[in-house]
Amino acid sequence: MKQWLKKPWPYWAGGILLGALNVVLLAASGSAWQVSGGYLLWGSGFLEKLGLKPFQWDYFQVYNTQYQKIIANHSVFLNQHTLLNLGVVAGSSIAALLSSQFKIGKIKGIKQAAFALLGGILMGYGSRLVGGCNIGGFFSGIPSFSLHAWVFWIFIAAGAWVGTKILLKFLT
Amino acid sequence: MHSEEIDSLIRERQKGKQPRRKSQIPYALALLLLSCTGAVFLWVFNRGGLIVFWIVGIALGIVLRYSRFCFAAAFRDPFLTKNTGLMRALLLALMVSTTGFAVIQHRFLQAHPNAGYDAIPGRINSVGLHTVLGAFIFGIGMVLAGGCASGTLMRIGEGHALPWFTLVGFLIGTTLGAKDYPFWYGRIIQGSPVVYFPEYIGFGAAVLIQIAILVCLYWLARRYQDKTLGKEG
Numbered sequence: 308m309k310q311w312l313k314k315p316w317p318y319w320a321g322g323i324l325l326g327a328l329n330v331v332l333l334a335a336s337g338s339a340w341q342v343s344g345g346y347l348l349w350g351s352g353f354l355e356k357l358g359l360k361p362f363q364w365d366y367f368q369v370y371n372t373q374y375q376k377i378i379a380n381h382s383v384f385l386n387q388h389t390l391l392n393l394g395v396v397a398g399s400s401i402a403a404l405l406s407s408q409f410k411i412g413k414i415k416g417i418k419q420a421a422f423a424l425l426g427g428i429l430m431g432y433g434s435r436l437v438g439g440c441n442i443g444g445f446f447s448g449i450p451s452f453s454l455h456a457w458v459f460w461i462f463i464a465a466g467a468w469v470g471t472k473i474l475l476k477f478l479t
Numbered sequence: 480m481h482s483e484e485i486d487s488l489i490r491e492r493q494k495g496k497q498p499r500r501k502s503q504i505p506y507a508l509a510l511l512l513l514s515c516t517g518a519v520f521l522w523v524f525n526r527g528g529l530i531v532f533w534i535v536g537i538a539l540g541i542v543l544r545y546s547r548f549c550f551a552a553a554f555r556d557p558f559l560t561k562n563t564g565l566m567r568a569l570l571l572a573l574m575v576s577t578t579g580f581a582v583i584q585h586r587f588l589q590a591h592p593n594a595g596y597d598a599i600p601g602r603i604n605s606v607g608l609h610t611v612l613g614a615f616i617f618g619i620g621m622v623l624a625g626g627c628a629s630g631t632l633m634r635i636g637e638g639h640a641l642p643w644f645t646l647v648g649f650l651i652g653t654t655l656g657a658k659d660y661p662f663w664y665g666r667i668i669q670g671s672p673v674v675y676f677p678e679y680i681g682f683g684a685a686v687l688i689q690i691a692i693l694v695c696l697y698w699l700a701r702r703y704q705d706k707t708l709g710k711e712g
Binding site: 428 | 541543558559570576597612615622631647677685
Protein backbone atom coordinates (compact mmCIF):
# COMPACT_ATOMS: atom_id res chain seq x y z
CA MET A 308 0.00 0.00 0.00
CA LYS A 309 2.71 2.48 0.96
CA GLN A 310 4.84 1.65 -2.06
CA TRP A 311 1.83 2.03 -4.28
CA LEU A 312 1.13 5.47 -2.82
CA LYS A 313 4.72 6.55 -3.38
CA LYS A 314 4.87 5.58 -7.02
CA PRO A 315 4.57 8.52 -9.43
CA TRP A 316 1.99 8.24 -12.20
CA PRO A 317 3.23 8.20 -15.80
CA TYR A 318 3.12 11.50 -17.70
CA TRP A 319 0.61 10.24 -20.23
CA ALA A 320 -1.86 9.33 -17.46
CA GLY A 321 -1.42 12.78 -15.92
CA GLY A 322 -2.01 14.43 -19.28
CA ILE A 323 -5.19 12.52 -20.02
CA LEU A 324 -6.57 13.21 -16.52
CA LEU A 325 -5.76 16.94 -16.70
CA GLY A 326 -7.50 17.19 -20.06
CA ALA A 327 -10.52 15.31 -18.73
CA LEU A 328 -10.70 17.43 -15.55
CA ASN A 329 -10.72 20.60 -17.65
CA VAL A 330 -13.71 19.22 -19.56
CA VAL A 331 -15.46 18.29 -16.30
CA LEU A 332 -14.89 21.80 -14.94
CA LEU A 333 -16.23 23.43 -18.09
CA ALA A 334 -19.27 21.16 -18.19
CA ALA A 335 -20.11 21.60 -14.50
CA SER A 336 -19.34 25.29 -14.01
CA GLY A 337 -19.35 26.88 -17.45
CA SER A 338 -15.80 28.15 -17.14
CA ALA A 339 -12.56 26.47 -18.11
CA TRP A 340 -9.48 26.08 -15.92
CA GLN A 341 -7.58 29.31 -15.39
CA VAL A 342 -5.04 30.46 -12.85
CA SER A 343 -3.87 34.02 -13.43
CA GLY A 344 -7.32 35.63 -13.25
CA GLY A 345 -7.31 34.77 -9.55
CA TYR A 346 -3.81 36.23 -9.15
CA LEU A 347 -4.97 39.48 -10.72
CA LEU A 348 -7.89 39.75 -8.30
CA TRP A 349 -5.58 39.15 -5.33
CA GLY A 350 -3.01 41.69 -6.54
CA SER A 351 -5.67 44.30 -7.19
CA GLY A 352 -7.32 43.49 -3.87
CA PHE A 353 -4.06 44.25 -2.04
CA LEU A 354 -3.74 47.57 -3.86
CA GLU A 355 -7.28 48.44 -2.84
CA LYS A 356 -6.38 47.70 0.78
CA LEU A 357 -3.52 50.17 0.38
CA GLY A 358 -6.02 52.84 -0.62
CA LEU A 359 -5.70 52.72 -4.41
CA LYS A 360 -8.59 52.15 -6.79
CA PRO A 361 -7.45 49.37 -9.16
CA PHE A 362 -10.95 48.22 -10.02
CA GLN A 363 -11.55 51.48 -11.85
CA TRP A 364 -8.79 50.59 -14.32
CA ASP A 365 -9.85 50.15 -17.93
CA TYR A 366 -8.86 46.48 -17.79
CA PHE A 367 -11.80 45.62 -15.58
CA GLN A 368 -14.16 47.52 -17.88
CA VAL A 369 -12.94 45.53 -20.91
CA TYR A 370 -13.24 42.20 -19.11
CA ASN A 371 -16.32 43.15 -17.12
CA THR A 372 -18.27 39.96 -17.99
CA GLN A 373 -15.58 37.99 -16.20
CA TYR A 374 -14.95 40.11 -13.13
CA GLN A 375 -17.94 42.41 -12.62
CA LYS A 376 -19.92 40.08 -10.37
CA ILE A 377 -16.95 39.24 -8.17
CA ILE A 378 -15.99 42.90 -7.70
CA ALA A 379 -19.59 43.94 -7.06
CA ASN A 380 -19.91 41.21 -4.41
CA HIS A 381 -16.67 42.36 -2.72
CA SER A 382 -15.40 38.78 -2.95
CA VAL A 383 -12.02 39.64 -4.45
CA PHE A 384 -10.21 37.30 -2.08
CA LEU A 385 -12.79 34.54 -1.77
CA ASN A 386 -14.28 33.55 -5.12
CA GLN A 387 -14.25 30.76 -7.70
CA HIS A 388 -10.71 31.61 -8.84
CA THR A 389 -9.35 31.54 -5.30
CA LEU A 390 -11.06 28.23 -4.56
CA LEU A 391 -9.71 26.65 -7.72
CA ASN A 392 -6.16 27.86 -6.98
CA LEU A 393 -6.30 26.92 -3.29
CA GLY A 394 -7.72 23.56 -4.35
CA VAL A 395 -4.63 22.93 -6.47
CA VAL A 396 -2.39 23.78 -3.50
CA ALA A 397 -4.42 21.53 -1.19
CA GLY A 398 -4.50 18.68 -3.70
CA SER A 399 -0.77 18.89 -4.22
CA SER A 400 -0.23 18.84 -0.45
CA ILE A 401 -2.49 15.81 -0.07
CA ALA A 402 -0.59 13.97 -2.81
CA ALA A 403 2.81 14.91 -1.39
CA LEU A 404 1.76 13.80 2.10
CA LEU A 405 0.26 10.53 0.81
CA SER A 406 3.60 9.65 -0.72
CA SER A 407 5.38 10.93 2.44
CA GLN A 408 7.37 13.43 0.38
CA PHE A 409 6.10 16.70 1.83
CA LYS A 410 9.10 18.76 2.84
CA ILE A 411 9.44 22.35 3.97
CA GLY A 412 12.03 23.76 1.61
CA LYS A 413 14.59 26.45 2.22
CA ILE A 414 15.87 29.20 -0.07
CA LYS A 415 19.31 28.21 -1.29
CA GLY A 416 20.56 31.61 -2.32
CA ILE A 417 19.67 35.17 -3.22
CA LYS A 418 20.24 34.50 -6.93
CA GLN A 419 17.70 31.71 -6.99
CA ALA A 420 15.13 33.85 -5.20
CA ALA A 421 15.78 36.76 -7.57
CA PHE A 422 15.24 34.49 -10.58
CA ALA A 423 12.00 33.20 -9.09
CA LEU A 424 10.73 36.74 -8.46
CA LEU A 425 11.80 38.05 -11.88
CA GLY A 426 10.34 35.02 -13.65
CA GLY A 427 7.07 35.59 -11.83
CA ILE A 428 6.95 39.26 -12.85
CA LEU A 429 7.59 38.40 -16.51
CA MET A 430 4.93 35.69 -16.50
CA GLY A 431 2.45 37.97 -14.78
CA TYR A 432 2.93 40.83 -17.22
CA GLY A 433 2.84 38.51 -20.22
CA SER A 434 -0.37 36.90 -19.05
CA ARG A 435 -2.21 40.24 -19.08
CA LEU A 436 -1.14 40.94 -22.67
CA VAL A 437 -2.37 37.58 -23.94
CA GLY A 438 -5.45 37.50 -21.71
CA GLY A 439 -4.48 34.48 -19.65
CA CYS A 440 -1.53 32.42 -18.49
CA ASN A 441 -0.35 29.09 -19.82
CA ILE A 442 -3.50 27.56 -18.35
CA GLY A 443 -6.31 29.98 -19.25
CA GLY A 444 -4.68 31.31 -22.40
CA PHE A 445 -3.17 28.10 -23.72
CA PHE A 446 -4.36 24.92 -22.00
CA SER A 447 -7.99 26.08 -22.13
CA GLY A 448 -7.50 28.14 -25.30
CA ILE A 449 -6.46 25.32 -27.67
CA PRO A 450 -9.54 23.18 -26.98
CA SER A 451 -11.66 26.35 -27.32
CA PHE A 452 -10.62 26.49 -31.01
CA SER A 453 -9.19 29.99 -30.69
CA LEU A 454 -6.28 30.93 -32.96
CA HIS A 455 -4.62 33.00 -30.21
CA ALA A 456 -3.72 29.81 -28.31
CA TRP A 457 -1.76 28.41 -31.27
CA VAL A 458 0.18 31.67 -31.57
CA PHE A 459 0.69 31.51 -27.79
CA TRP A 460 2.10 28.00 -28.22
CA ILE A 461 4.69 29.02 -30.83
CA PHE A 462 5.92 32.03 -28.89
CA ILE A 463 5.89 30.49 -25.42
CA ALA A 464 8.19 27.84 -26.93
CA ALA A 465 10.40 30.59 -28.41
CA GLY A 466 10.46 32.32 -25.02
CA ALA A 467 11.29 29.04 -23.29
CA TRP A 468 14.21 28.58 -25.70
CA VAL A 469 15.57 32.07 -24.92
CA GLY A 470 14.96 31.49 -21.21
CA THR A 471 16.93 28.25 -21.34
CA LYS A 472 19.84 30.09 -22.99
CA ILE A 473 19.77 32.78 -20.29
CA LEU A 474 19.59 30.17 -17.55
CA LEU A 475 22.48 28.14 -18.94
CA LYS A 476 24.59 31.29 -19.20
CA PHE A 477 23.99 32.23 -15.58
CA LEU A 478 24.35 28.75 -14.17
CA THR A 479 27.61 27.82 -15.91
CA MET B 480 15.79 -10.77 -13.54
CA HIS B 481 19.40 -9.79 -13.27
CA SER B 482 18.85 -6.05 -13.14
CA GLU B 483 16.03 -6.54 -10.67
CA GLU B 484 18.42 -8.30 -8.32
CA ILE B 485 20.89 -5.44 -8.60
CA ASP B 486 18.11 -2.95 -7.95
CA SER B 487 17.05 -4.76 -4.80
CA LEU B 488 20.66 -4.92 -3.65
CA ILE B 489 21.01 -1.18 -4.12
CA ARG B 490 17.81 -0.66 -2.21
CA GLU B 491 19.07 -2.83 0.64
CA ARG B 492 22.21 -0.77 0.91
CA GLN B 493 20.42 2.55 0.82
CA LYS B 494 18.14 1.42 3.61
CA GLY B 495 21.07 1.40 5.97
CA LYS B 496 22.41 4.76 4.88
CA GLN B 497 19.28 6.85 4.61
CA PRO B 498 17.36 7.66 7.74
CA ARG B 499 13.94 6.28 6.94
CA ARG B 500 11.40 8.99 6.31
CA LYS B 501 8.44 8.99 8.62
CA SER B 502 5.13 8.16 7.06
CA GLN B 503 3.05 11.29 6.45
CA ILE B 504 -0.10 9.41 5.56
CA PRO B 505 -1.97 10.39 8.77
CA TYR B 506 -1.42 14.06 7.89
CA ALA B 507 -2.64 13.38 4.36
CA LEU B 508 -5.84 11.87 5.72
CA ALA B 509 -6.29 14.80 8.11
CA LEU B 510 -5.92 17.28 5.26
CA LEU B 511 -8.29 15.25 3.11
CA LEU B 512 -10.86 15.32 5.90
CA LEU B 513 -10.37 19.08 6.28
CA SER B 514 -10.86 19.53 2.52
CA CYS B 515 -14.06 17.50 2.64
CA THR B 516 -15.30 19.63 5.53
CA GLY B 517 -14.57 22.66 3.38
CA ALA B 518 -16.57 21.11 0.55
CA VAL B 519 -19.55 20.44 2.83
CA PHE B 520 -19.33 24.02 4.10
CA LEU B 521 -19.40 25.32 0.51
CA TRP B 522 -22.30 23.04 -0.34
CA VAL B 523 -24.40 24.22 2.59
CA PHE B 524 -23.64 27.93 2.41
CA ASN B 525 -23.31 28.42 -1.32
CA ARG B 526 -25.94 26.11 -2.72
CA GLY B 527 -23.37 24.18 -4.70
CA GLY B 528 -22.20 26.96 -6.99
CA LEU B 529 -18.64 27.14 -5.75
CA ILE B 530 -18.09 23.55 -4.66
CA VAL B 531 -17.20 22.43 -8.21
CA PHE B 532 -14.18 24.75 -8.29
CA TRP B 533 -12.92 23.48 -4.95
CA ILE B 534 -13.26 19.79 -5.78
CA VAL B 535 -11.87 20.02 -9.32
CA GLY B 536 -9.04 22.19 -7.97
CA ILE B 537 -8.09 19.49 -5.47
CA ALA B 538 -8.27 16.82 -8.17
CA LEU B 539 -6.07 18.93 -10.46
CA GLY B 540 -3.55 19.39 -7.65
CA ILE B 541 -3.42 15.66 -6.92
CA VAL B 542 -2.95 14.79 -10.61
CA LEU B 543 -0.32 17.50 -11.16
CA ARG B 544 1.71 16.33 -8.18
CA TYR B 545 1.33 12.57 -8.70
CA SER B 546 2.28 12.72 -12.37
CA ARG B 547 5.01 15.35 -11.74
CA PHE B 548 3.33 17.36 -14.46
CA CYS B 549 4.98 20.66 -15.29
CA PHE B 550 4.05 22.91 -18.18
CA ALA B 551 7.35 24.78 -17.98
CA ALA B 552 9.26 21.52 -18.36
CA ALA B 553 6.98 20.40 -21.20
CA PHE B 554 8.04 23.45 -23.23
CA ARG B 555 11.63 23.55 -21.98
CA ASP B 556 12.77 19.90 -22.01
CA PRO B 557 12.70 19.45 -25.80
CA PHE B 558 15.45 22.13 -25.88
CA LEU B 559 17.25 21.25 -22.68
CA THR B 560 17.25 17.45 -22.37
CA LYS B 561 15.63 16.53 -25.73
CA ASN B 562 13.03 14.57 -23.77
CA THR B 563 9.49 15.06 -25.12
CA GLY B 564 7.63 12.87 -22.62
CA LEU B 565 5.85 15.81 -20.97
CA MET B 566 5.17 17.54 -24.28
CA ARG B 567 3.52 14.36 -25.56
CA ALA B 568 1.46 14.10 -22.36
CA LEU B 569 0.39 17.71 -22.94
CA LEU B 570 -0.65 16.80 -26.51
CA LEU B 571 -2.76 13.92 -25.15
CA ALA B 572 -4.40 16.31 -22.68
CA LEU B 573 -5.26 18.67 -25.53
CA MET B 574 -6.74 15.85 -27.64
CA VAL B 575 -9.02 14.87 -24.75
CA SER B 576 -10.07 18.44 -23.96
CA THR B 577 -10.55 19.36 -27.63
CA THR B 578 -13.13 16.62 -27.97
CA GLY B 579 -14.89 17.51 -24.71
CA PHE B 580 -14.90 21.28 -25.30
CA ALA B 581 -16.29 20.75 -28.81
CA VAL B 582 -19.33 18.91 -27.47
CA ILE B 583 -19.95 21.57 -24.80
CA GLN B 584 -19.49 24.51 -27.17
CA HIS B 585 -21.58 22.91 -29.90
CA ARG B 586 -24.49 22.32 -27.55
CA PHE B 587 -24.20 25.83 -26.17
CA LEU B 588 -24.20 27.42 -29.63
CA GLN B 589 -27.22 25.39 -30.70
CA ALA B 590 -29.11 26.84 -27.74
CA HIS B 591 -27.65 30.37 -28.17
CA PRO B 592 -26.81 30.84 -31.86
CA ASN B 593 -26.07 34.56 -31.48
CA ALA B 594 -23.84 34.36 -28.41
CA GLY B 595 -20.75 36.59 -28.35
CA TYR B 596 -17.22 35.23 -27.97
CA ASP B 597 -17.22 36.16 -24.28
CA ALA B 598 -20.26 34.00 -23.62
CA ILE B 599 -19.09 30.82 -25.39
CA PRO B 600 -17.81 28.33 -22.77
CA GLY B 601 -14.01 28.20 -22.87
CA ARG B 602 -11.37 30.82 -23.61
CA ILE B 603 -11.55 32.71 -26.88
CA ASN B 604 -9.22 35.73 -27.06
CA SER B 605 -8.13 38.15 -29.73
CA VAL B 606 -4.95 37.33 -31.59
CA GLY B 607 -2.23 39.75 -32.64
CA LEU B 608 1.13 41.22 -31.78
CA HIS B 609 0.11 41.33 -28.10
CA THR B 610 -0.24 37.54 -28.15
CA VAL B 611 3.26 37.21 -29.63
CA LEU B 612 4.84 39.59 -27.12
CA GLY B 613 2.96 38.28 -24.11
CA ALA B 614 3.63 34.61 -24.86
CA PHE B 615 7.30 35.32 -25.53
CA ILE B 616 7.96 37.08 -22.22
CA PHE B 617 5.79 34.51 -20.47
CA GLY B 618 8.00 31.76 -21.89
CA ILE B 619 11.18 33.45 -20.68
CA GLY B 620 9.73 34.05 -17.23
CA MET B 621 8.45 30.50 -16.95
CA VAL B 622 11.90 29.03 -17.51
CA LEU B 623 13.67 31.56 -15.25
CA ALA B 624 11.22 30.86 -12.43
CA GLY B 625 11.36 27.11 -13.10
CA GLY B 626 7.60 26.77 -13.11
CA CYS B 627 4.47 28.22 -14.63
CA ALA B 628 1.31 29.57 -13.03
CA SER B 629 -0.01 26.15 -12.03
CA GLY B 630 3.43 24.71 -11.22
CA THR B 631 3.91 27.51 -8.70
CA LEU B 632 0.75 26.46 -6.88
CA MET B 633 1.73 22.80 -6.99
CA ARG B 634 5.16 23.43 -5.53
CA ILE B 635 3.78 25.67 -2.80
CA GLY B 636 1.60 22.68 -1.90
CA GLU B 637 4.67 20.44 -1.71
CA GLY B 638 6.13 22.76 0.92
CA HIS B 639 8.77 24.56 -1.14
CA ALA B 640 9.70 28.12 -0.21
CA LEU B 641 10.96 29.35 -3.58
CA PRO B 642 7.64 29.40 -5.47
CA TRP B 643 6.34 31.93 -2.93
CA PHE B 644 8.72 34.40 -4.59
CA THR B 645 7.34 33.44 -7.99
CA LEU B 646 3.81 33.93 -6.71
CA VAL B 647 4.61 37.41 -5.36
CA GLY B 648 6.32 38.24 -8.67
CA PHE B 649 3.30 36.98 -10.60
CA LEU B 650 0.95 39.16 -8.54
CA ILE B 651 3.14 42.22 -9.13
CA GLY B 652 3.52 41.51 -12.86
CA THR B 653 -0.09 40.69 -13.56
CA THR B 654 -1.39 43.72 -11.65
CA LEU B 655 1.10 45.96 -13.45
CA GLY B 656 -0.02 44.44 -16.74
CA ALA B 657 -3.64 45.24 -16.00
CA LYS B 658 -2.70 48.82 -15.07
CA ASP B 659 -0.80 49.25 -18.35
CA TYR B 660 -3.59 47.64 -20.37
CA PRO B 661 -4.84 50.88 -22.00
CA PHE B 662 -1.35 51.41 -23.46
CA TRP B 663 -1.40 48.04 -25.23
CA TYR B 664 -5.10 48.18 -25.96
CA GLY B 665 -4.84 51.46 -27.83
CA ARG B 666 -1.79 50.42 -29.83
CA ILE B 667 -2.33 46.72 -30.58
CA ILE B 668 -5.22 44.90 -28.98
CA GLN B 669 -8.05 47.16 -30.16
CA GLY B 670 -7.49 46.33 -33.83
CA SER B 671 -6.83 42.62 -33.33
CA PRO B 672 -9.35 40.09 -34.56
CA VAL B 673 -10.77 37.09 -32.75
CA VAL B 674 -10.38 33.96 -34.85
CA TYR B 675 -12.69 31.16 -33.76
CA PHE B 676 -12.27 28.18 -36.08
CA PRO B 677 -15.78 26.62 -35.94
CA GLU B 678 -17.18 29.92 -37.22
CA TYR B 679 -15.37 29.37 -40.52
CA ILE B 680 -15.32 25.61 -41.02
CA GLY B 681 -17.95 24.22 -38.64
CA PHE B 682 -17.40 22.03 -35.59
CA GLY B 683 -16.89 18.72 -37.35
CA ALA B 684 -14.01 19.93 -39.51
CA ALA B 685 -12.51 22.02 -36.69
CA VAL B 686 -12.35 19.00 -34.37
CA LEU B 687 -11.01 16.63 -37.04
CA ILE B 688 -8.32 19.00 -38.28
CA GLN B 689 -7.25 19.97 -34.77
CA ILE B 690 -7.00 16.34 -33.59
CA ALA B 691 -5.09 15.46 -36.77
CA ILE B 692 -2.59 18.27 -36.11
CA LEU B 693 -2.17 17.20 -32.47
CA VAL B 694 -1.57 13.59 -33.53
CA CYS B 695 1.01 14.73 -36.10
CA LEU B 696 2.76 16.82 -33.44
CA TYR B 697 2.75 13.79 -31.12
CA TRP B 698 4.38 11.68 -33.81
CA LEU B 699 6.96 14.41 -34.53
CA ALA B 700 7.78 14.74 -30.82
CA ARG B 701 8.26 10.98 -30.55
CA ARG B 702 10.53 10.94 -33.61
CA TYR B 703 12.55 13.93 -32.39
CA GLN B 704 13.24 12.20 -29.10
CA ASP B 705 14.07 8.86 -30.73
CA LYS B 706 16.49 10.54 -33.10
CA THR B 707 18.30 12.64 -30.49
CA LEU B 708 18.22 10.29 -27.51
CA GLY B 709 17.90 6.91 -29.21
CA LYS B 710 15.00 4.49 -28.84
CA GLU B 711 15.77 3.86 -25.17
CA GLY B 712 15.39 7.50 -24.07
